Each structure stands twice: as structure tokens, then as C-alpha cells.
Amino acid sequence: MKIPRRRFLYLAAAAAVSAVPRNACALDYPNRPVRIIDGFGGGSTPDLVSRLIGQWLSQRLGQPVVVDNRVGAGGNIAAEAVAKAAPDGYTLLTCVTADAINATLYAKLDFDFIHDFVQVAGVIRLPMVLLVNPSFPATTLPDFIAYAKANPGKINFASPGIGTPMHVAIELLKMQAGIDVVHVPYRGPAPAFTDLLAGQVQAFIITLSSAIGFIRDGRLRALAVTSARRAQVLPDLPAVSEVLPGFDATAWDGTSAPKGTPSAIVEVLSNTITAGLADPQLVARLKDLGGETEPMGSADFGKFVAAETAKWAKVVKFANMRAD
Numbered sequence: 005m006k007i008p009r010r011r012f013l014y015l016a017a018a019a020a021v022s023a024v025p026r027n028a029c030a031l032d033y034p035n036r037p038v039r040i041i042d043g044f045g046g047g048s049t050p051d052l053v054s055r056l057i058g059q060w061l062s063q064r065l066g067q068p069v070v071v072d073n074r075v076g077a078g079g080n081i082a083a084e085a086v087a088k089a090a091p092d093g094y095t096l097l098t099c100v101t102a103d104a105i106n107a108t109l110y111a112k113l114d115f116d117f118i119h120d121f122v123q124v125a126g127v128i129r130l131p132m133v134l135l136v137n138p139s140f141p142a143t144t145l146p147d148f149i150a151y152a153k154a155n156p157g158k159i160n161f162a163s164p165g166i167g168t169p170m171h172v173a174i175e176l177l178k179m180q181a182g183i184d185v186v187h188v189p190y191r192g193p194a195p196a197f198t199d200l201l202a203g204q205v206q207a208f209i210i211t212l213s214s215a216i217g218f219i220r221d222g223r224l225r226a227l228a229v230t231s232a233r234r235a236q237v238l239p240d241l242p243a244v245s246e247v248l249p250g251f252d253a254t255a256w257d258g259t260s261a262p263k264g265t266p267s268a269i270v271e272v273l274s275n276t277i278t279a280g281l282a283d284p285q286l287v288a289r290l291k292d293l294g295g296e297t298e299p300m301g302s303a304d305f306g307k308f309v310a311a312e313t314a315k316w317a318k319v320v321k322f323a324n325m326r327a328d
Contacts, residue, residue: 033093033269037068040259042098043082045075049211049293053127053257054098056289060280061273078102078167078327080113087115091264093273096124099260101169101316104309108317109167109327121260122270123309125277126300128290130255131212131231132173134244135224137203145228145247148207152183159185160205162196167327170209172316173230173253175323177209180248200224211255212237213294230254236296256298256312258305274302 038061042054051073058069074082079102089095097103099121107117134145142148152159163171166189174187185207190196193210200208201223208224212235218224219238228244229235232252244251259277261270280286281299290297300308 033272034065034067036094037070038062038065038094038096039070039072040096040098041072041074041082041086043074043076043079043100043102046073049130049255049295050079050098050100050257052293053290056286057098057127057259057277057280060283060286061276064276064279065272078106078109080106080110083117084113084115086260086262087120089262091262091266093261093265093269095262096273097121097260098257099123099309100257101255101312102167104312105167105169105172105316105320106327107313108320109325111326118310118313120263122263122265122302123306124259124261124270124302125274126256126258126298126305126308127277127281128257128293128295129231129298130257130293130295131229131235132170132209132253132255133212133215133219133229133235133241134177134227135200135208135210135215135218136227137200137206138222138225139203140206140225142227143225145242145244148227149181149183149247152181152185156184157186159207160188161185162188162190162200162205162208164193164196164210165189165191167320167325169253169255170211172319172323172325173209175319175325176251176253177230177244177248179319179322180251209253211294216294237294257295258300258309260309270302 040054040058042050044050054071058071062069074085083097083103086095086097103117142151161174163174178185188205193214196208199205219226226241228242230244230253232245234243278299278301281297287297
């Protein structure tokens with residue numbers, strides 16, 4: 005059936021007008037301040053990463069980028085706020101390992117971490133390290149595993165809290181090494197360090213940046229880093245993966261946006277952030293946080309986050325972990 009010329013022109017014009025807001029907002033972006041919502045307190049690594057990335061974006065995009073700390077529920081308050089925000093590129097999330105863990109750790113969430121976000125860019129990975137008190141009989145990771153197998157349930161293994169990246173790293177070690185150790189959760193790393201130094205607990209997994217001073221002055225013994233490869237700051241320290249192939253447990257930070265954010269805006273943000281991770285000054289400041297830059301564009305970071313979420317889901321289920 006032929007469409008009358010006047011009707012055809014009307015439909016074509018209507019289609020063009022409906023496409024304008026989406027394209028125009030991408031072309032104008034940003035024309036007002038952008039918020040990065042961070043789920044952890046001031047001075048935390050995610051907060052500092054948020055501020056460094058925010059400063060870089062502000063300088064390159066010509067608009068203020070403000071960090072908004074929404075602390076609570078292991079990062080879920082911040083994630084929910086972004087998931088429910090307008091998908092216009094003006095509200096972003098500093099997503100972290102905890103978000104991937106929380107997807108399974110919490111039975112009831114008002115958002116879906118995989119489906120309610122588009123991943124923008126990966127920024128940094130923070131190696132963690134397995135520590136023991138110097139009096140502990142094992143001096144290598146194979147020795148530690150052998151001792152644990154010979155003494156099931158006798159190693160008290162500290163973490164800074166249930167469901168933290170450090171806790172799930174312990175559970176991953178238990179799962180892959182086939183060992184039985186007792187998890188002892190603390191409220192943060194400071195009391196765990198105190199009890200490890202006193203010999204009240206025998207082992208601890210924590211970020212390498214937090215442990216480096218204790219390692220270098222000999223107060224604690226490092227057995228291995230938990231990242232897939234050796235850490236740049238301690239290249240002589242082996243990785244767990246050298247004993248347990250495929251083992252990889254790191255803390256990481258990146259940037260996410262609400263699902264439905266125009267692809268052109270995601271591309272602008274992704275390209276700007278990844279360009280920053282080639283800038284020597286920004287890279288140096290991120291490394292000062294104890295991490296190693298991990299530039300990933302939107303597609304690669306999306307695949308990485310999906311893989312991390314699936315990996316930690318298996319570990320959370322294996323350990324029967326629950327936070328609510």
C-alpha cells in the first residue's frame with residue numbers, strides 16, 4: 005500500500021525528532037556537573053580512585069565531576085542509587101570487587117548488578133597477599149597447604165569482614181587447595197593485624213599496600229600474592245597461581261553507569277578514562293595507592309565484571325556465605 009506523500013513526510017519528521025534528544029545529549033555531553041557515587045568512606049581506596057578519575061574527567065570534559073560518598077551495606081547503597089538514576093551519563097558508580105561479590109552474597113537486592121549497569125572502564129587492580137605470623141611453621145605456600153591438610157581446622161585465618169574481597173579469597177583458597185581453615189572475621193584490618201602480630205590468629209589476606217611495611221620490616225611473613233601474576237612492588241614473591249593454577253583474587257576498581265546510558269556517552273567516558281591510564285602522572289598517583297593500572301574499555305570491562313561476578317558466586321555458594 006502506498007503511503008501518501010504528506011503522511012510519509014510527517015512520519016519521517018516524527019522519527020527524526022524522536023532521535024534528536026538521544027543523539028543531541030551525546031553531542032553536548034557533558035553540559036553540567038557529573039557525579040561519581042562511591043560506596044565507601046573518605047580516604048578509602050575506592051574514594052581516592054573516584055577523586056583521581058573525577059579530576060581527570062573534569063579536566064578533559066570541561067565540567068565539574070563531584071564525588072558523592074554513599075556509605076553502607078557493603079557498597080549496595082551506592083550501587084542502588086546509580087542503578088535507579090537517570091541513564092544520561094551524569095551519575096556514575098565507582099564499582100569495585102565488593103559489587104561482584106554482593107550480587108550473590110545478598111539474597112535480596114533492589115537491583116541487578118549485571119543487568120542494571122553498563123560497564124564503562126576498568127581502572128586499577130590491587131594485589132592481595134597471604135601473610136602469616138613469623139612463628140608459623142610454614143615458610144612457603146606449599147608448606148602452608150601441607151600444614152593445613154595435616155592439621156584441619158587448626159589454622160585461624162583472619163579477614164577484615166564477612167564478604168570482603170579478602171574473605172572470599174580465603175574461601176577460594178580453601179576451595180582450590182582442599183584445605184579446612186577457620187575464618188575469623190574482624191571489623192576492619194587494624195584489629196586483624198594486631199591479633200596476627202600477637203599470634204592470636206595464624207594467617208591473614210589483605211591488600212599488599214596495607215601489608216608492605218610489615219613485610220619489609222620482618223614483623224610478618226608473606227607467602228604469596230593472590231593475583232594471577234606476581235606484583236610489581238615485590239617481584240620475588242610468588243603468586244598463588246604458581247602453586248594453584250588459575251587462582252586469581254584481587255581487589256579492583258572501575259567505572260559503571262546505569263543501564264540505558266547512550267552508547268555515545270559511554271564511549272566518551274570510556275575513551276577519556278582509558279586515555280588517562282596512559283598518562284604518567286595519573287598512573288603514578290594510582291600506583292601510590294598500591295595498585296597496578298588495568299585499563300579496560302567498556303566491552304572488555306563488561307566481560308571482566310561478568311566473569312568476576314560468576315566466579316565469586318561459586319565461591320559464595322561453596323562457603324554458604326550470607327550477609328542478610
